[in-house]
Amino acid sequence: MRIRRLKLSGFKSFVEAAELRIDPGLTGVVGPNGCGKSNLLEAIRWVMGESSPKSMRGGGMEDVIFAGTAARPPRAFAEVVLHAQTSDGEELEVLRRIERGAGSAYRVNGRDVRAKDVALIFADAATGAHSPALVSQGRIAAVIAAKPAERRAMLEEAAGIAGLHVRRKDAESKLRATETNLSRLDDLMAGLD
Ligand code: ATP
16 A cells, blocks of 8 residues: 555644645655654554554544644644555545544545544555554654564554454454343243243
């Protein structure tokens, strides 16, 4: 999967709508301290379904919304759109939007989807919010200090099999629900005898 374009609006320091084209080859983002370079990486992780406010350097998920400055009022929502091309050559447009008090909504190629669907799309493409390809500050030290199980999770993510674990968990919880239904049915049948 190749990220082609990133559009941000009201996301952290990107109060105005901003669009970045990411051409093939090496892209560098340069700028003074605090200008928003790390916020760009966080926008990529966020649109891919990041659910931990802590890893977005915030206390709550709404902290990604432009908080306002002395000169500018805060924004009511934040939106990030990521355009990518899959390894099959298909175009993918993923949108995430968060509104104060209303939580996050996702859209893939114009269709409303769940956070889980977005996470699965990226997991199957061996990428996603926790991909080892997205290296934030302090992440190298975290990889070195990781426990074996955490390191295995990183390798699985890189191998594109992380999505299988999510599907397995889903299937297991459906199985448990069905087993509960069956045993309730047994009780009801016993009552009818
Ligand atoms: P450095 O080079 O020091 O690592 P950087 O270019 O990576 O800096 P970021 O850490 O991406 O910069 O951006 C930090 C800036 O984003 C700070 O000025 C901070 O005030 C601003 N910022 C973060 N969240 C919000 C928000 N919700 N609303 C407004 N501004 C925000």
